[in-house]
Amino acid sequence: MRASRLVTLLFLLQRRRAATAAELAAELEVSERTVYRDVAALTEAGVPLWTEPGRGGGIRLVDGWRTRLDGLTAQEAAALFAVGAPQVLAELGMGSALAGAQAKLLATLPEGLREHARSVAERFHLDAPGWFHTPQQVTQLAAVSEAVWTERTLRIAYRRGDDTVERTVDPLGLVLKAGTWYAVCRRGDALLTYRVDRIADAVPEGTFARPAGFDLAAWWAGSASRFETTMLRASVRLRVGPRGLRVLPHVTDRDAAARAVDGAGPPDADGWREVELAVESVAVAAGQLVGLAGEVEALDPPELRAALRAAGEALAAHNTGDG
Numbered sequence: 001m002r003a004s005r006l007v008t009l010l011f012l013l014q015r016r017r018a019a020t021a022a023e024l025a026a027e028l029e030v031s032e033r034t035v036y037r038d039v040a041a042l043t044e045a046g047v048p049l050w051t052e053p054g055r056g057g058g059i060r061l062v063d064g065w066r067t068r069l070d071g072l073t074a075q076e077a078a079a080l081f082a083v084g085a086p087q088v089l090a091e092l093g094m095g096s097a098l099a100g101a102q103a104k105l106l107a108t109l110p111e112g113l114r115e116h117a118r119s120v121a122e123r124f125h126l127d128a129p130g131w132f133h134t135p136q137q138v139t140q141l142a143a144v145s146e147a148v149w150t151e152r153t154l155r156i157a158y159r160r161g162d163d164t165v166e167r168t169v170d171p172l173g174l175v176l177k178a179g180t181w182y183a184v185c186r187r188g189d190a191l192l193t194y195r196v197d198r199i200a201d202a203v204p205e206g207t208f209a210r211p212a213g214f215d216l217a218a219w220w221a222g223s224a225s226r227f228e229t230t231m232l233r234a235s236v237r238l239r240v241g242p243r244g245l246r247v248l249p250h251v252t253d254r255d256a257a258a259r260a261v262d263g264a265g266p267p268d269a270d271g272w273r274e275v276e277l278a279v280e281s282v283a284v285a286a287g288q289l290v291g292l293a294g295e296v297e298a299l300d301p302p303e304l305r306a307a308l309r310a311a312g313e314a315l316a317a318h319n320t321g322d323g
Contacts, residue, residue, distance in 0.1 A: 009038050010047060018060040143202040144183050147171045153208050157201040164200060170208040173216035184216060193223065232256055232278040236285050237300040242271040244295030251291035252277065286311065
């Protein structure tokens, strides 16, 4: 992309101060003619470049001038606009910081690259929560975020059902999962996860030393995998029709459904296939699988078959007659 190449050329000249067109062409993997066109474009954008013909000459950047975007490509600059996620950053108390960063970025980019960054922002938007998701009231998110940055221990009031318990924790990081904020905290020797919308109060106390080498993303991935494993403690055997196989990931655990479909038996003449599905419990599975209506047959265990039959009979009973 030309915008990226222009910024790369600018950084090359800033680092080397002067270079021949041939040297720049080799570095950028373009023709010398393209280099001269790019130099002209940068000059028109206000970058103080000049060319010196003859032996020992070349393309030079005026001494003392430098961009304030060292190491930032055009795509990276545009990414600041594309993934701003203003609602997410506002919840963290960082909305004004993002706006300030974007303003400074636009001020330092040449005009042509400003338009490139703006065009990305106009065409891409990140909406983190899923459909039909009502954002929780995360009144203590800013306090928890501040404690994460400053490594302050927190005394939190945490809601568990109708009760509220007090805990003293070291907040190590924040994770946004499907529109819900989670705080990963150390309590004693254990690493635990707390839903931030359930934190009723958060009072900073002393400071703590962050564990050396702690990798938030890696820990979360392992924790999520362990959580899914403990949640899906049972399995059921089903026959599922072609449409049901497509809908299955939307009514049950998506990963469990994918594994079930991958390991499904061969289709019969009507396209129905036998699958084994990991579920939280038979009762939960029954509530989920009614969403497949006539596209599912429970083979095992018998109580699942009975639960689906009862659900079908109840549905039929409420939908007979003229109403």
